[in-house]
Amino acid sequence: MEIEITAVGGYEEVGKQMTAVRLGEDVIIFDMGIDLSKILLHENVETESMHSLDLIEMGGIPDDRIMSDIEGDVKAIIPTHGHLDHIGAIPKLAHRYDAPIVATPFTAELVKKQVQGEKKFGFDNPIRKMEAGEVIQINSKVTVEFVNVQHSIPGAIAPVVHTPEGAVVYGLDMKIDHTPVIGDPIDVDRLKEIGREDEGVLALIPEALNAGEDGRTPSEKVAKEMLRDLLHSFEDYDGGIVATTFASHIARIKSLLQFAQEIDRRPILLGRSMEKYSGIAERMDLVEFPDVGMYGHRRSIERAMKRVMDEGKEKYLPIVTGHQGEPRAMLTRMARDDTPYEIEQGDKIVYSARIIPSPINEGQRHQAEKLLRMQGARVYPDIHVSGHMGGDEHYDLLDWLQPEQVVPAHQTASVRSEYIDMAEELDYKMGRDAHLLRNGDSVTLTE
């Protein structure tokens, strides 16, 4: 069976991830993401009503026109988790393929939400839900197994394609977390087992996001302890405390809610995406958020903020959008004094997030923080740990899986070459069994 990997998107940037794996005459697509940083460069862009070709020209979604060069039929589209750089292009591209979306239940719900907002294209791909540990048959010789991993959103998996030539492991967006706050720890036993199976691992496609960084990424438990420590230090403060984090980071939000209650404050979630992700997580019983207000629409947010101001800021802990300084997000509007919530001297602003490196984010976040500080706020940045593997975890994963070939993804060529440097320490060789692809390139792994 000829096995070929095609880099469609995410091999020159962090964002718009998409990889096609051809197994003989069948093809599986992994991820179909959007690169918002490219889209935000343009003003007044409303992606929902845009044509995919215009978004491709902009660099905002993967250029999947190269799929017509691949000789095979797409049998499944498999997003690894629900972040937009992995599912955001599904409304624009999936309709071109006569194939189901196969995803874990939480990811599947987010895909549904994503396609609901689409105004240009129809969407009738079936959505099949599959839990970690389960297997789907692609053809008589090929199956895909979902291996549970941990990342900064619930429902993340590493899909493993089992073929007669060995396994192809698509290992994007994960960390080796043994003590997560939500969900099961990463299934290390299963990964090791796959590495020991007779056919072995033909190829590993790892994320290379932090491949050049030394050490290991701390567990989510560590972020939880950092938040516990910080919020308890505010226990006697009788003014405003506001926290912000990734709306999709349900584990982090769960920790924030717990410590808000421990210091006798009522948590409320404010912002459209806060309501969206937490609402889905609660409906799916991933978490219980008893007695937590969630407000997503402008008017209901303003009413909730007025109530907070009337009853006393010291009774509440708003958890809001805006950790990257996004101009229309809640914290940015609060910083501009554009909401009923008044920031006063000494108020605490907790950023449980790190700036996603890009000049736009850095500028916007700097501006928002500056405005908050000008109103007297105390700002606590980086109360956070990453959802991605550090260099040492990459080393371990290679050791467990012992893949014949590696094809790092999800980064610029320069950072992916740092991954390849590390692989070369383990006797891989660039161009022979360690491949540095660019968007549009393919590599055939078997004769």
Ligand SMILES: [Zn+2]
């Ligand atoms: Zn992700």
